[in-house]
Amino acid sequence: MDIIKTISLTKDYNMGKVTVNALKGLDFSIKKGEFVAIMGPSGSGKSTLMHILGCLDTPTNGEYHLDDTQVSKFKKRELAAIRNDKIGFIFQTFNLLPHLNVLKNVELPLMYAGLSARKRKKIALEVLDSVGLGDRTKHKPGELSGGQRQRVAIARAIVNNPAIILADEPTGNLDSQSGGDILEIFNTLHSQGHTVVMVTHDRLVAEKADRIITIKDGLIENGTLT
Template identity: 55%
Template sequence: MSHSPAGRQPVIELDGVRKTYRTGALQVEALRGVNLRISEGEYIAIMGPSGSGKSTLMHILGCLDVPTSGSYHLAGEDVGRMSEDDLAEIRNRRIGFVFQQFNLLPSLSAWRNVELPLCYAGTGRAERRDRAIDALTKVGLGDRTTHRPNELSGGQQQRVAVARALVTDPALILADEPTGNLDSVSTGEVLGLLGDLHAAGRTIVLITHEPDVAATAGRVVRIRDGDIQDDTGPRSRADTEPRADTGFGSGGPAGSTPLAWDVRT
């Protein structure tokens, strides 16, 4: 059984989660009865080779896919009982996603790309712009707000993607191979930024196949053939706290949404 820090309630609870893909007569078990607990404020790396099931697991954690069997509770809520509207609310407002492919729209400036989740949420135009520029400033791109993606380096584009993940003030960040397309310098910058976000109080789940990247997290879970093979358990935040400051301060991200939400309100 994967564990969480003593005395802290898990915000992510997977019990016996299986995911089976079927194409005609072909059946592939991507996850084979995964049990996992993640507490609020943890920085956890889920590590495994290609085809291990780690990306399938991330999609389930992010409510982008549903298990074939087993249960997933998010902040005490049974995800399997949520409506499509509830799931959309969680994906848009409660969880920030960062992917290996930056997924930026090439015709839009950096701040226009960052404001997109707020557009979907119906936020007013002036507030969208202010929050997008603020998020870009927090990731060190306050002077690049009007640049289009082709005018930015790979590391800068990924920071735009991180800003887009932050603009709704989520408490949970899911990062799927966020450094996979970056050079070593840009990789260090993005990992430092994720570390700063963790130090500011956010829960970070990082998917990777690289040991050096996984080592920056406070806890490493190794997955192979659709099941968890090893879990180092959590370390204290001080063990992995970065020295740099992205401007969030030490008291937690201002306005961030706690994970103990009620999607019905």
């Protein structure tokens, strides 16, 4: 079953008089439970694709089906709901809220989902345990190492049990040891049945995935390679 399916996906940016075609028609699909890496040099359009897949942005043309729902024509309000319900984001720069402690950061998606404080805490503690940070819940992100911060971000991404986990250069800001740990966690999540989509420009990192989709100049180079 395809959890992600795109049909002739395009994205144009209007830069005054010039229109930049960031994505020029992408057709690909990702199956449920797959671990896929999206690779490409900078400026290839992989970030744009990531934003569209993560429902932060909408395509100019074409269709995007996420978990059997055509979300490409959704309104902002509906996209927010989709993000909360189906997507877990992991960023290169972690993007944790510095003035909230680890627990509160992980609780954030649950809060917007409308869960009670008690339930939020219970679920967030479980997830933090599963990424090995059960003893760091009261710390502020500033008091943690890069690897630990990224694990908090992973906990936040999976706390809502999303349909897909989207990671944007998740190891880009980490040393190779910590980066390896993070990839190990992705492997575990994958083996537990999660769908993981990882954007990277690092071939060594990308090779940890089941399949690599390479993008160049807004087009897929080898969408079917495994």
